[in-house]
Amino acid sequence: xxxxxxxxxxxxxxxxxxxxxxxxxxxxxxxxxxxxxxxxxxxxxxxxxxxxxxxxxxxxxxxxxxxxxxxxxxxxxxxxxx
Amino acid sequence: xxxxxxxxxxxxxxxxxxxxxxxxxxxxxxxxxxxxxxxxxxxxxxxxxxxxxxxxxxxxxxxxxxxxxxxxxxxxxxxxxx
Numbered sequence: 001x002x003x004x005x006x007x008x009x010x011x012x013x014x015x016x017x018x019x020x021x022x023x024x025x026x027x028x029x030x031x032x033x034x035x036x037x038x039x040x041x042x043x044x045x046x047x048x049x050x051x052x053x054x055x056x057x058x059x060x061x062x063x064x065x066x067x068x069x070x071x072x073x074x075x076x077x078x079x080x081x082x
Numbered sequence: 083x084x085x086x087x088x089x090x091x092x093x094x095x096x097x098x099x100x101x102x103x104x105x106x107x108x109x110x111x112x113x114x115x116x117x118x119x120x121x122x123x124x125x126x127x128x129x130x131x132x133x134x135x136x137x138x139x140x141x142x143x144x145x146x147x148x149x150x151x152x153x154x155x156x157x158x159x160x161x162x163x164x
Contacts (some may be wrong), residue, residue, distance in 0.1 A: 007089075007124050022125070026148050033130045033140050040124040042089050043104070048115045058115050066108050 002047045002055040006077040008068050009040035043067050046082065055079055084129045084137040088159040090150050091122035125149050128164065137161055 023037040105119040
């Protein structure tokens with residue numbers, strides 16, 4: 001059994017209006033030192049297999065088919081034995 | 083200048099219908115080994131200060147006031163010197 005964390009972010013070349021809005025809200029609250037806010041998604045899940053390689057294969061497949069839109073988003077993941 | 087990654091997740095006691103939907107979609111695609119999917123948010127930003135302690139204070143404030151709903155969500159963060 002493995003525990004997985006997948007982080008999905010918009011590609012850096014793509015404008016992030018949600019991040020801009022959050023940044024603007026923070027500047028309104030006088031948190032002026034915070035900049036370049038970008039918002040992404042994080043997925044936590046478990047994979048029921050005993051082999052690390054199989055877990056990695058499942059995560060790659062899930063990332064490409066479900067977790068991300070590969071045209072607009074990048075992903076990174078961490079796999080940890082439970 | 084510091085680079086920050088904040089991960090915001092729903093508290094474990096709170097039902098995550100978005101995660102359930104993603105999990106269901108994956109099982110429909112025969113990815114049956116993946117379970118317990120939960121979806122959260124990730125914020126990347128930079129903090130324009132030279133002191134680590136000040137950066138930490140800013141992140142804590144941003145987490146409590148903007149990034150999370152402290153009633154329903156938990157957060158964790160990583161601060162890295164740029």
